[in-house]
Amino acid sequence: MDHLPSWLLTQTAAHAHRLVGDGFAAVGARGYHLRLLRSLATEGAASQADLGRRTGIHLSDLVGALNELETGGFVARSPDPADRRRNVITITDDGLTRAVQLAERAAQVQEELLAPLAADEREELSRLLWRLLEHHRRVGSVTPDPEAAGKMSEVAGSIPGVRSTGRGTR
Amino acid sequence: MDHLPSWLLTQTAAHAHRLVGDGFAAVGARGYHLRLLRSLATEGAASQADLGRRTGIHLSDLVGALNELETGGFVARSPDPADRRRNVITITDDGLTRAVQLAERAAQVQEELLAPLAADEREELSRLLWRLLEHHRRVGSVTPDPEAAGKMSEVAGSIPGVRSTGRGTR
DNA sequence: CGCCTAACGTTAGTGCTCCGAACGTTCGTT
């Protein structure tokens, strides 16, 4: 059982995902909410497009998440007078409270997730993961990928039921 | 931007997921296939239920994955004469070749994923992740969770569009 | 000014992974 790192990653991530998901579902939220509220709280109001860029959330998913936050009263969507294309997203007082609540919840989950690790190990883990993220973010954003797309379908179609997704490289 | 470990995990996992997904889609496969073929190759033939337990793949997803592998000729499904409920899943020669191919593909992806890390750092990362997995696997299997389920809905329903999933603790 | 491009917000739909519920079949045990 020589497990590949990517397997370890996706597996642990699945656990993390489950823990976070359950923890958030218990208060009627999900991961996107905290990400968005945190960004709004720390980096200020923004248009949806900006928010998407800041949080890495896809624009099409942003709509739904913001709808939820808006109907919850955690966020206000108001048209930008300076640019009528834009919606300005502002965090409300309730939203700030909510952000704190979710952050606490998330912290609990961290504790649960990292339980078997000592403090310095946790730091080490975060450091390593951070390095990976940094690297792939650089590569991902820099490369417009003119050729990677071509490689995608080179050997495709070995199995009937499965087709090449055409999911972009970024 | 003090990023939480779970965020780092899910983010890096997302990258890993994307890399693996694309890498496998290029040859018309997906993650399940390698997991299954590896298990069959190293631990031998098994019934579907056993396979599911071995690989951690949900039985309902197993069916589809095995269908794909079967139509690809990588795996044979034959009824167990000793127990007519059971299907015995055997890996074919093509399946072994396929397993090697996918493993290579996976290895490439590892290289890409872990590019910024030195060898000893990669080991450290694997070690830490492994510890987390071990821990949660133990906890997850031992706990039948009589009370956790109850907590799940305690504060639910803050937001209309989102409901408590009731997704099991394991 | 008119045209065209680019950005913006939105909707709809796909894919993968993980999960729960239900059904019909078969096996063991009692």
Add this chain to the structure above:
DNA sequence: AACGAACGTTCGGAGCACTAACGTTAGGCG
């Protein structure tokens, strides 16, 4: 013989990431 358990299967749903397409608005340029 009857019952509970395991097995394989199908259906559906959640979460996250992503593509495609559309209508709207802003700006640059001839």
